[in-house]
Amino acid sequence: MTISMIDSASGMHRVLTADAQERDDLIRDLWHPMAGMYHFIPGGVDMAAVHRQNFGFRSDSAIERVSEGLEALVAADAWARVENALEQGMAALASADPGVRIPDLNVLLVLGDPTSRHFVDEVQGMSGFGGISGYIAITVWPTVRVLDRLEAIAVHELHHNVRYSPGGIVWDPQTVTVGEHVVAEGLADVFASELYGEAGYTHFVRDGVRSDDRVLAKVAGGLGVTGMADFAAWVLGDSSARLFGAEPVGLPTGAGYAAGARLVRAYLDATGSTAAQCVHAPASDILRIALPRLGLTRARPAARLEDL
Structure with missing residues (x-):
């Protein structure tokens, strides 16, 4: 290496x-x-x-x-x-x-x-x-x-x-899901936090977004969306979606990072593992365990956060 x-x-x-x-x-x-x-x-x-x-x-x-x-x-x-x-x-x-x-x-x-x-x-x-x-x-x-x-x-x-x-993990641009991207960002942030504490978490996630259950539920509703064209909105948020010519979905900047970290934390708590150990863990396995622990299911995407 x-x-x-x-x-x-x-x-x-x-x-x-x-x-x-x-x-x-x-x-x-x-x-x-x-x-x-x-x-x-x-x-x-x-x-x-x-x-x-x-x-x-x-x-x-x-x-x-x-x-x-x-x-x-x-x-x-x-x-x-x-x-x-x-x-x-x-x-x-x-x-x-x-x-x-x-x-x-x-x-x-x-x-x-x-x-x-x-x-x-x-x-x-x-x-x-x-x-x-x-x-x-x-x-x-x-x-x-x-x-x-x-x-x-x-x-x-x-x-x-x-x-x-x-x-x-194989990233196929045509079939990859929002769920994979969200989980990957969560794993990467938690891994960084394992080495550097709170500084590990991506800093452009606004105050309050990490603990906002509405944001988490909204992102959970889009986990099954496929194709990279829509990822900016679900992971980075509406501002980035507009910049890249994608359709906003009603999420603040960094929503996918915030949701991903919560999902990954729930999985790691349940399994007693670390983000370092889970670098190749399939997103489907993480979501299968994390979603019910957080009281969530893969719901049909809502049009806007305020619809929740």
Whole structure:
């Protein structure tokens, strides 16, 4: 198991100090080690577009602010902290299950777009992707809260990566359910909390949402929804759904994370297991035990939260 931390500090510095017309190509260079994520797309993808889709900083605005953000990440020793956290997370998973297969990792830490209100305000400066085996991309804006959670953010994505690596759960975009996504987010958050306490829980979930039974019941009503087009609404919430062109369902930001953590906690309490041990546990098994313990069934989705 090896961790290859991309030297994105140097890469971002090159982008930020280059002439404007050169920046997109330098962003492509920055993301090039991650191109293998898209091996299944004939001809590959434009990695500058991938950067934008992941809320990456813009090449044509706020350059001075992004430069200040880079200074903050460097001062926080962000790259070493992420690498150390991933090593600790790998050790925890291997200790929980000596037979677990942990892939070699390419890891990219980049700054997000400080001009995006959704990125800064709604998801509070954090976007991570670890669902393709061998690759983790983390986009951040270095607020105090984000910097405090860097380690937890990294191991959250590590749990996803191992879950969807060969020998684990198969994510089929056509047939995967909201239930799988919600359970995966819950497992990853609880795993991070096993290592880092309360800091493990995704911070863009608003106060009160984690304990709101109406939110939990609403998400439970959508667990059987299939196809990734609708996942933003059920997992990330209505604001993200609108941003990505999906239909809102009446849920606050981070609802799926909040519900997922409660469902996973109920399962772990019932089975005496840990999220580290359950990295490959089928969502159906977790939901079969967790739902009745929380007084829930897979109900038909309600149109809006207020309908409950």
